[in-house]
């Protein structure tokens with residue numbers, strides 16, 4: 138098994154390098170490991186450089202179709218889907234120490250403190266063997282974004298923004314029928330307000346950085362996915378692990394890279 142360790146070479150003599158590396162390896166955080174060396178614990182050989190993980194943030198208003206499109210991206214390109222909302226709902230279901238606080242905030246369409254959400258994401262990133270992630274519904278606020286940079290010490294490679302009119306989002310959420318406590322008109326109105334006030338600045342931030350891909354989220358699920366395909370097709374490292382031949386899909390060029 139490959140374990141990630143920080144750049145420790147200067148503090149390690151050649152004879153005891155493997156042992157000290159493996160001792161030091163436990164207790165590392167994801168952010169530390171992103172600029173790291175690795176060691177093969179079975180073979181004790183010189184480690185090759187580990188590539189930084191490929192991170193996609195998936196943004197869009199409530200009901201814009203983020204989760205639906207993420208499922209299709211996973212099927213085609215093999216990324217791991219981490220939905221911030223699902224991670225938070227799991228805390229509620231498991232009655233963890235933050236569960237009750239999270240429930241109250243979600244009921245009211247409010248944003249959970251960034252530290253809590255980022256730590257949940259961090260756990261998933263660190264325990265995964267996948268190196269390609271779709272982080273859905275995150276960052277929701279500038280505070281979320283800054284906390285991710287501080288704790289995880291990584292930047293997204295791609296930011297998708299599913300752009301959908303409010304009327305359509307309301308219709309979809311009210312028809313979702315998955316028993317979500319926030320799928321009602323009162324909470325939906327609050328969520329839309331929060332989206333416009335707090336998520337829009339994050340979208341603008343990535344637009345200015347040239348990382349934002351704005352996708353028209355109106356149409357059938359398959360039509361919309363046709364706009365997503367060419368984005369991921371343009372990254373060589375994603376083609377390597379694709380489950381189907383993404384080239385066989387006719388990705389349209391209706392995507393706007395808003396840089």
Ligand SMILES: Nc1ncnc2c1ncn2[C@@H]1O[C@H](COP(=O)(O)OP(=O)(O)OP(=O)(O)O)[C@@H](O)[C@H]1O
Nearest residue numbers: 198199200201202203204205309310313356357358
């Ligand atoms: N293109 C589409 N056309 C019609 N309905 C859609 C489309 N995409 C998704 N839906 C439906 O709309 C609802 C909301 O979609 P989804 O859960 O993917 O949105 P979301 O952006 O993840 O929302 P949230 O932020 O609330 O989690 C679901 O019931 C889904 O099946």
Ligand SMILES: Nc1ccn([C@@H]2O[C@H](COP(=O)(O)O)[C@@H](O)[C@H]2O)c(=O)n1
Nearest residue numbers: 221222242243246247248249274275277
């Ligand atoms: N970064 C986030 C993401 C979500 N929340 C809370 O969860 C609710 C549901 O999120 P979905 O992505 O599943 O729509 C959302 O309204 C927030 O209350 C959060 O706080 N921070």
Ligand SMILES: [Mg+2]
Nearest residue numbers: 203204220222
């Ligand atoms: Mg969702």
